[in-house]
Amino acid sequence: MFKVNKTPEPAFFQEFKRKNKLSNWDEYNSYPEIKQALREYMLLEEQDLCCPYCEIQIEVETSEIxxxxxxxxxxxxxxxYNNFLTGCKTPKICGNHKGNRYSDKFINPTVEDPEDYLTYDVKTGQIIPKEKSGEKYEKAKETIEVLNLNESRLCNMRKTIILQSINNLNLLEYIDGFFTLKNFLKEADQKVSKS
Incomplete structure (x- = not known):
């Protein structure tokens, strides 16, 4: 999960809202072009073509707001607009798993940096809390569970990257997505080199 630095609301969306006084999100279903434009804008301008929750590369056509x-x-x-991300549509993880759940314990990646809360288990590929207790621990646990970030396929993908990369950091330059995992691996390699 990575930090999303929101840009100012795009002018095309401001103009759309000014012209179309919609009262709920369901009304946006009549305007698929604006939803696609928003997804594309966020993916390109804010998210580096990745889902901010699972960090997998996604395309506009296979994403959702x-x-x-x-x-x-x-x-x-x-x-x-500051409440929007472009997420993957993968079943059982991320926004699909989150559904309508939300609490103050959820790490909002547009406000907080998930790297302050989350790290990786090198052996399993799981995302784990950085802290062992306290508020940061609770927020990490809640977010991991709500988004199902330790779904077996995600863990296996991360574990594969960890195993292939830990001894070959040059490979990291060619991996798309998984930004926080790459930072973690670089730090882990530095720790291993010092010991």
């Missing part, structure tokens, strides 16, 4: 604070519970947030 993720409301960080669910639109069903936070009705006034349904068209707040």
């Amino acid at each position: 993720e409301h960080i604070k669910p639109k069903t519970h936070f009705k006034s947030e349904f068209q707040n």
